Amino acid sequence: xxxxxxxxxxxxxxxxxAAPKWLWAFSLxxxxxxxxxxxxxxxxxxxAGWNMINLLLALDPLSSPLLILTCWLLPLMIIASQxxxxxxxxxxxxxxxxxxxxxxxxxIAAFGATExxxxxxxxxxxxxxxxxxxxxxxxxxxxxxxxTYFLFYTLAGSLPLLVAxxxxxxxxxxxxxxxxxxxxxxxxxPAAGGLxxxxxxxxxxVKMPLYGVHxxxxxxxVEAPIAGSMILxxxxxxxxxxxxxxxxxVLAPLSKELSYPFIILxxxxxxxxxxxxxxxxxxxxxxxxxxxGHMGLVASGILTQTYWGLTGAIILMVAHGLTSSxxxxxxxxxxxxxxxxxxxxxxxxxxxxxxMTAWWFIMSLxxxxxxxxxxxxxxxxxxxSLFNWSPLTLATTGAGVLITAGYSLHxxxxxxxxxxxxxxxxxxxxxxxxxxxxxxxxxxxxxLILKPExxxxxxx
Numbered sequence: 001x002x003x004x005x006x007x008x009x010x011x012x013x014x015x016x017x018a019a020p021k022w023l024w025a026f027s028l029x030x031x032x033x034x035x036x037x038x039x040x041x042x043x044x045x046x047x048a049g050w051n052m053i054n055l056l057l058a059l060d061p062l063s064s065p066l067l068i069l070t071c072w073l074l075p076l077m078i079i080a081s082q083x084x085x086x087x088x089x090x091x092x093x094x095x096x097x098x099x100x101x102x103x104x105x106x107x108i109a110a111f112g113a114t115e116x117x118x119x120x121x122x123x124x125x126x127x128x129x130x131x132x133x134x135x136x137x138x139x140x141x142x143x144x145x146x147x148t149y150f151l152f153y154t155l156a157g158s159l160p161l162l163v164a165x166x167x168x169x170x171x172x173x174x175x176x177x178x179x180x181x182x183x184x185x186x187x188x189x190p191a192a193g194g195l196x197x198x199x200x201x202x203x204x205x206v207k208m209p210l211y212g213v214h215x216x217x218x219x220x221x222v223e224a225p226i227a228g229s230m231i232l233x234x235x236x237x238x239x240x241x242x243x244x245x246x247x248x249x250v251l252a253p254l255s256k257e258l259s260y261p262f263i264i265l266x267x268x269x270x271x272x273x274x275x276x277x278x279x280x281x282x283x284x285x286x287x288x289x290x291x292x293g294h295m296g297l298v299a300s301g302i303l304t305q306t307y308w309g310l311t312g313a314i315i316l317m318v319a320h321g322l323t324s325s326x327x328x329x330x331x332x333x334x335x336x337x338x339x340x341x342x343x344x345x346x347x348x349x350x351x352x353x354x355x356m357t358a359w360w361f362i363m364s365l366x367x368x369x370x371x372x373x374x375x376x377x378x379x380x381x382x383x384x385s386l387f388n389w390s391p392l393t394l395a396t397t398g399a400g401v402l403i404t405a406g407y408s409l410h411x412x413x414x415x416x417x418x419x420x421x422x423x424x425x426x427x428x429x430x431x432x433x434x435x436x437x438x439x440x441x442x443x444x445x446x447x448l449i450l451k452p453e454x455x456x457x458x459x460x
Contacts, residue, residue, distance in 0.1 A: 001052040001059055004071065009033050013099045020090045021311075022083050027097050028308060031075040038071035040086035042454050049458075058178070059114040062459030064240055065214075065318050070107045071233050072444065073325065074100060077227040079437045080329050083336060084225070085137075097138060099138045101228060103129040107235055111242060116165055116175040116388050119246070120158070123203070123239055127154055130228065132169070146223035153216040154243060157206030160199035167196060168250070171296060175263065180251040180286035200247050205262070207240030208295040211269020221288035222341070226332040229284065233291050233328060234321035241295070241317050244302045252305065259303040266303070269296040271410035274333040277407035283331045283341045286411055287324060290367060293404060294320045297397075301382035304389050310457040312381025318455050319445060323366045326441035328362055334415065334435050337427045343411075348420040352427050357416045357436045366445060369401075372456070374448045 011030055018026045041064040044051040051059045059067070069115075070356050077100055085093050103126060110122035127150075135147040206213045248255060266287040273293040280286035294316065301313035328452065331341070333356060338346040350357040370374040380400070386393040432440050 001057045001112055001383070004034060004038050005105065005112075007037070007055070007107060008071075008101060008105045012098055013134050015094050015097045015101065019081055023090070023093060023097070024078065028078045029365065031078060034120060035068075035075055038068050041068055044172050045457070047172075049224075053114070055176075056114060056118060057109070057238075058114045059112060062245060062314065062327050063111045063242070064237055064457075065314065065455045067108060067111045067236070069238070069318055069321050070104060073231060073234050073321075074104050076325070076329075076440055079433055080230060080332060081225065081227045082433065083431075087403055096133070096227075099129040099132055100231070103133075103231060107239075109148045114177050116168075116177060116180065116246075119177075119243070120162060120165060123207075123243065124155075124158060126236060126239070127151060129233065133228040133231075134220055134224045135229070137225040139225070140223060142219070142224040143242045146219040149216040151221045151295075153206055153209075153213065154203075157213065158203035161203035164196050164199040165179065177202055177246060183250070193254050194258060195202065196253050197258050200251060201244060201262070204240040204243040204247070205299065208237055208299055209240070209244070209292060210262070210266055210299055211272055211292060211296055212265060214269070214273070214292045217292060218285050218288040221291075222282060222284045223330075226328060229288075229328040229332075230325045233288075233324040237291060237295055238317045238321060241298050241302060241313060244299070245313070248302060248305060255303070255305055259305070259337060263300045263389070263393075264388075266296040266300040267396040267400070268379065269293065270300075271403065274400055274403035274407060277411060278403065280407075281319055281341050281344065283334065283346075283411070283415065284328065285341075286343075286407065287327045287331060288326075290404070290407065291320070291324050293400065293423050294324075297379060297382050297400070300386060304385045306385045308381045309385035311459045312378045312383075312385065314378075314458065315452065315455050316378030316382065318448070319366075319378055322441050322445050323363060323375060326359075326363045326438060327367060329361060329434075329437055329441070330356065334429070338424065343414045345421060347414055348416070349427075350416045350420040351420050352424075355435065359435075360412055360416050363438075364408045364412040366442075368405040372449050373445055374452060375445075379451060 002119040011027060014030055018226050041059060044059060049060045085096060106122050106125045110119055113122060117241040131147050134150065135143050164173060174180065192393065206349045209217050220232060251395055270293045273289045277286050298313045298316050334346050334349065335341055340346055354371060366373050366375055383397050387395055390404045
């Protein structure tokens with residue numbers, strides 16, 4: 001655990017001391033090495049569940065898939081960002097890569113933390129590099145507003161969590177995740193217990209985000225550069241799900257009645273955001289709203305507190321991380337050539353970029369959960385647990401799944417099919433770098449079909 005963490009920190013001197021012409025090659029090679037070494041975490045298994053325990057960090061089968069996803073994403077972000085940053089001054093390139101490295105270090109510490117308060121601190125620390133990436137390297141002037149939304153939504157949601165954790169410390173005498181699940185919660189009164197339950201979950205529901213507190217996400221995605229969108233969709237949203245799974249173990253006695261309204265809101269959000277996607281004109285905004293819908297399913301799966309719900313949530317988090325990151329990369333390849341995110345102005349691209357159309361088709365199908373991809377496995381498990389919870393969820397989940405298929409195909413058809421607009425006269429051909437990037441997103445998805453228990457080991 002510390003080996004990977006130390007290697008990530010040592011990326012910083014590599015970035016700042018490398019010669020300008022070798023900067024991208026060196027940082028990419030070292031980050032790929034870190035990602036490859038992190039794969040051995042998949043093979044760890046012990047009866048206690050926890051591995052590599054030291055004073056602050058440890059691994060268990062719940063955190064290891066998310067940690068590997070975090071490490072896997074850094075080289076992909078470096079590949080995706082290379083094109084639009086190569087014209088910038090070298091110091092700005094170094095600063096950008098340093099922020100990505102810091103973000104990975106904070107995420108490793110957050111997913112590996114054994115103390116809940118360390119998890120909270122790292123959860124908050126990820127805000128700083130993300131905020132700089134959005135506000136400094138965003139595409140338009142609205143990036144400052146998007147950064148402010150992002151900061152204040154997340155901060156306002158997580159302050160009650162800090163108070164709840166201090167109350168928990170006073171109540172149980174420990175905030176260690178190793179022992180917290182075995183301690184009994186003693187709420188002073190039912191009303192106070194309900195408030196404490198809501199305070200614990202609010203920060204994670206804002207981060208996921210739950211429908212109703214999701215307005216920061218489309219703004220942040222649309223204004224962020226490609227690396228910002230990738231890390232936001234693939235890993236930062238998963239911090240909310242991971243935090244919920246960890247804290248729900250402690251909240252279990254209260255969750256029976258209190259989780260009902262949140263499950264209803266999450267499922268209503270799946271239908272609403274899928275409907276919003278059908279009338280989006282902005283490609284990045286469409287992909288961002290689709291993330292809100294998928295995270296609504298994850299939140300409802302976690303809140304059911306059943307084995308199937310939790311297993312489906314973990315699988316869908318990992319599968320959605322790879323799929324949405326790939327979709328943002330594809331949207332970026334379009335944007336770099338046409339300089340617009342408006343779908344009607346950049347349609348019919350199959351005529352000029354046929355290989356990219358193949359990637360669009362595969363990733364659109366992954367987004368609508370094509371069998372036998374892990375996306376379908378996760379969604380089926382969550383939906384099965386929700387039917388068990390209440391037969392009435394059949395209508396909302398059915399409608400959500402149907403509209404998700406509709407907007408995924410709509411996104412593919414509008415961007416790729418039809419006649420090429422007259423204003424598109426010259427388009428740069430696709431590069432090997434972009435195809436390699438898509439392959440590195442798709443390969444883990446395909447390999448996880450063969451051995452999905454690498455993800456659901458925690459619930460086994």
